[in-house]
Amino acid sequence: MPSFATITAALALTATVVAGPVERRKAFSVEQVHKKIFAKNGAAATVKTLRKYGKPVPENLLKAAEIGPNDQILTTLASSGSDPAIPGDAYDSLYLSPVTIGTTNPTTVNLDFDTGSGDLWVFSSLQASAQLSGHDYYKVDSSKKISGATWKISYGDGSGASGTVYADKVVVGGVTATTQAVEAATSVSSQFSSDTDTDGLLGLSFSTLNTVRPTPQKTFFDTVKSSLASPLFAANLKYHAAGTYDFGYIDSTKYTGAITYVKVDTSQGWWQFSFSGYSVGTGATVSSSINGIADTGTTLIYLPTAVVKAYYAKVSGATNSATYGGYVFSCSATLPDFNLVLNGVKQRVPGKYINYSPVQTGSSTCYGGIQSNEGIGISIFGDIFLKSKYVIFDGASTPRIGFADQ
Numbered sequence: 065m066p067s068f069a070t071i072t073a074a075l076a077l078t079a080t081v082v083a084g085p086v087e088r089r090k091a092f093s094v095e096q097v098h099k100k101i102f103a104k105n106g107a108a109a110t111v112k113t114l115r116k117y118g119k120p121v122p123e124n125l126l127k128a129a130e131i132g133p134n135d136q137i138l139t140t141l142a143s144s145g146s147d148p149a150i151p152g153d154a155y156d157s158l159y160l161s162p163v164t165i166g167t168t169n170p171t172t173v174n175l176d177f178d179t180g181s182g183d184l185w186v187f188s189s190l191q192a193s194a195q196l197s198g199h200d201y202y203k204v205d206s207s208k209k210i211s212g213a214t215w216k217i218s219y220g221d222g223s224g225a226s227g228t229v230y231a232d233k234v235v236v237g238g239v240t241a242t243t244q245a246v247e248a249a250t251s252v253s254s255q256f257s258s259d260t261d262t263d264g265l266l267g268l269s270f271s272t273l274n275t276v277r278p279t280p281q282k283t284f285f286d287t288v289k290s291s292l293a294s295p296l297f298a299a300n301l302k303y304h305a306a307g308t309y310d311f312g313y314i315d316s317t318k319y320t321g322a323i324t325y326v327k328v329d330t331s332q333g334w335w336q337f338s339f340s341g342y343s344v345g346t347g348a349t350v351s352s353s354i355n356g357i358a359d360t361g362t363t364l365i366y367l368p369t370a371v372v373k374a375y376y377a378k379v380s381g382a383t384n385s386a387t388y389g390g391y392v393f394s395c396s397a398t399l400p401d402f403n404l405v406l407n408g409v410k411q412r413v414p415g416k417y418i419n420y421s422p423v424q425t426g427s428s429t430c431y432g433g434i435q436s437n438e439g440i441g442i443s444i445f446g447d448i449f450l451k452s453k454y455v456i457f458d459g460a461s462t463p464r465i466g467f468a469d470q
């Protein structure tokens with residue numbers, strides 16, 4: 065179970081009554097035993113109260129509560145931290161976050177945090193130098209090599225990478241994994257070698273999806289989870305703007321209204337759950353169970369064909385293009401909002417977000433942010449959906465996912 069920053073400072077004066085055998089009324093002394101005195105500080109009291117009523121505890125308060133009156137640390141520091149999530153291009157195709165890897169020769173690389181996969185892999189000094197131009201990369205420390213361990217991953221779009229494994233230090237937004245499985249690439253597919261923004265991925269699915277063999281390794285989140293103030297991380301992706309990934313705490317300044325939680329099915333290694341229905345624009349809600357995964361590593365939303373057809377029926381001129389492999393429309397079209405219903409609460413995706421990008425640079429035909437899941441086998445609630453929310457990935461003993469409006 066995660067170690068909470070149990071800030072339970074207590075002023076404890078205990079009186080130990082020293083009583084001898086009961087005899088004639090004898091005097092007895094009461095010796096006061098001074099326990100180590102921890103001055104209860106205001107922040108600690110506030111933290112306790114917020115926790116008591118299930119309210120989010122801001123990071124600054126956690127930190128303030130952890131320092132005693134003489135600057136002594138009251139508890140083992142439970143960690144939390146926040147890392148930026150920066151759009152990789154003008155259309156939010158992916159989001160990149162700085163991560164520092166290594167001890168003797170640390171390097172900061174830009175990784176794609178991906179709740180749809182379970183490997184932390186990075187461009188490395190093991191690759192041919194031609195593959196490294198334009199990239200930051202991990203300088204492997206041979207003393208940290210995990211003997212006999214290899215990895216090989218492939219993604220839905222046919223891209224992939226492979227290599228060997230090192231146990232080294234990884235720092236994400238101030239949260240440190242002293243010994244994290246770092247999967248050093250020896251080879252990457254052309255999609256990655258040509259994409260000089262992405263230096264690798266940091267998997268945030270469940271560790272059952274990790275591809276290291278013979279012994280699968282833990283994700284960064286699983287490595288640090290027990291040291292976090294709370295066993296969770298939150299994705300605050302934004303439309304055409306920098307957001308954050310928060311680890312160990314929920315930041316109440318980053319969302320409005322209530323958080324709607326649902327339990328996740330971890331049996332396939334993903335953050336998998338079901339919406340109960342959908343609506344298009346101001347239309348009536350259609351009851352329909354839509355089972356899928358919250359996937360920060362996938363750009364678009366992929367849904368059952370019938371749902372996608374119902375959406376684009378409300379976009380004049382939209383067609384399902386064989387040429388472009390999906391629904392396209394005029395870039396000047398006004399797109400209706402799209403709502404997915406969770407526990408009776410509408411999770412809205414603004415129509416603007418569903419105008420993803422021109423099909424080619426300079427074209428007046430645009431590609432839709434909602435497409436069919438045909439051929440994928442499951443629905444994917446990708447960045448187009450996630451960027452309208454503050455999403456809590458709660459890794460407690462019964463994992464759940466929560467959504468709130470940004």
Ligand SMILES: Cc1noc(C)c1CN(C)Cc1cc2n(n1)CCN(c1cc(N)ncn1)C2
Binds near residue numbers: 179255
């Ligand atoms: C540039 C650019 N434009 O769009 C992308 C993506 C890139 C990045 N670039 C082409 C390289 C690349 C390819 C992939 N990624 N990055 C991220 C992982 N991928 C996933 C993750 C997942 N959960 N599900 C499916 N695939 C495929």
